[in-house]
Amino acid sequence: MxxxxxxxxxxxxxxxxxxxxxxxxxxxxxxxxxxxxxxxxxxxxxxxxxxxxxxxxxxxxxxxxxxxxxxxxxxxxxxxxxxxxxxxxxxxxxxxxxxxxxxxxxxxxxxxxxxxxxxxxxxxxxxxxxxxxxxxxxxxxxxxxxxxxxxxxxxxxxxxxxxxxxxxxxxxxxxxxxxxxxLDEDNEVASNDFAARRHFISIGNFRHAPNWDAVRYLKELWPAIRRQLPDAELHIYGAYPSPKVEQLHNPAQGFLVKGWVDDARGVIAKARVMLAPLRFGAGLKGKLVDAAACGTPAVTSSIGAEGLYGSLPSGLLISDDPDEFVQLAISLYQEEILWQSLSDNSRELIPRRFSxxxxxxxxxxxxxxxxxxxxxxxxxxxxxxxxxxxxxxxxxxxxxxxxxxxxxxxxxxxxxxx
Structure with a gap:
């Protein structure tokens, strides 16, 4: 045959x-x-x-x-x-x-x-x-x-x-x-230890217009976050960073454009919070699925959260308002009980929704x-x-x-x- x-x-x-x-x-x-x-x-x-x-x-x-x-x-x-x-x-x-x-x-x-x-x-x-x-x-x-x-x-x-x-x-x-x-149901990627995690992370292919817009938007939002968290950094990863992306790199403000990374989950697993303020787009956001696999809670927009958790308890905080987005990011970074709850929720996403x-x-x-x-x-x-x-x-x-x-x-x- x-x-x-x-x-x-x-x-x-x-x-x-x-x-x-x-x-x-x-x-x-x-x-x-x-x-x-x-x-x-x-x-x-x-x-x-x-x-x-x-x-x-x-x-x-x-x-x-x-x-x-x-x-x-x-x-x-x-x-x-x-x-x-x-x-x-x-x-x-x-x-x-x-x-x-x-x-x-x-x-x-x-x-x-x-x-x-x-x-x-x-x-x-x-x-x-x-x-x-x-x-x-x-x-x-x-x-x-x-x-x-x-x-x-x-x-x-x-x-x-x-x-x-x-x-x-x-x-x-x-x-x-x-x-x-x-996806294979392998969530043994990262520790759920709040204290061991540091900094914020953003990740996405820079050739994709929604990702590039989100990075520019983060440039506007970051100063307000940094004022209340002066030791925090935002690490920005993604394929194909252009010169205009690299020009946003500002170590003095903790706004660090890192560019390409071979192991996305490896860096996501070390971060405390992912930020994904997507203002347009479609489909499922792979970055947020990777964050869930690593037990890394995220703050995103309603478009970013679309199609992800369904009726499951969410591993995300969601806002389309810039001031509220900033406050949610700060709260999630500082409050261990909130962080732990969302981290635990996120680990259920792949086995129950995307296996x-x-x-x-x-x-x-x-x-x-x-x-x-x-x-x-x-x-x-x-x-x-x-x-x-x-x-x-x-x-x-x-x-x-x-x-x-x-x-x-x-x-x-x-x-x-x-």
Missing amino acids: KDKQALFIGYVWPEPNSSAAGTRMLQLLQLFQRAGWNVVYGSPAQSSQHAIDLSAIGVEAVPLTLNCSSFDDYIRHLAPDLVMFDRFMMEEQFGWRVESCCPNAVRILDTEDIHSLRHARHLAFREGKPLAREHICNELAKREIAAILRCDLSLVISEFELGWLTQQFQVPGQLLHYSPFM LAGHGQPLLNRIEQLCSQLEQERQENFYGAMLRHHTLKSTQYMAQWIEAKNRLQSAGDSSGCL
Whole structure:
């Protein structure tokens, strides 16, 4: 019997030590491997210094070329049973080619987070207005929802976003699957000793706009915290710090930009409090999940806390008001009883909400069900079929026009679009 073959098409090469998205992708790759799938990962992106060595975990890495029929030849030869698109942009680029060349392959979209929700919140934030329909129904939303409808199944990382898609855009529930972080239940990372912990910490990939905004916001909030805690420091970590990030470094004020760190949990485990004043964004915040794994309480915003603790006792203090945020940070840093209570709560998050045991097998079961009755499920998704018929024709013709244009420009170059 032929081994099951899965092709993951990534927006970037996975960087699990740089971002929650990279961690999430690694979890999915390993889940499929453990279930007996042969796994190939391809991406049109350039590799980076922080990208994981996929060959070291038994995943074949394949560079892909945009707007090029070389992909058609490749996927016909690979003949995957399943193709997973990492973010809706990859479905736009490659979805029609997958359908044309391998029509029986299950097509799954891993949304990572709902990009149009993050964009809508960013628009509202920049305008200084409450989130409104004019922000929600943005151009990105039209593209993203169309991609979700075209796929056989879309993975949604947050319960909030699951409700958002069904309520705001009436996406049929059978096209969605709640699939949050899937982590091993290993919380033996740090001591719960309040006295052994020192300083505040902030962490996040600086290329991600919500993280960069949060650091700038912390620069405004920090003086008020520092006045009441003159010996405390704020240690700021994250991948890809630009010169404008490094310019915020101020040792005299205890505002220390540390940049890249190989072991995020290692530094989080030494901190007393995490600060994450996110003013826009979407999805689950990997930094707060890592903080919970380390028993490190956090002060965050309502957006930062979204989708995390559900009905569980929280390991977070939450405020969207700057003055209250400052006071909560000071209180949590000083009050051992409060700190201990939140630290104890946080250690329940992964085993009770984001465990591999709790979410891995249900996802595999849903995929198995989809594979066994693919034609029936597609017949029930009329809007998806309609979008594939109309929308993908324009995408196909545009891609073919770009390919022809590239071929003319590279006349005489035998490599063509490769």
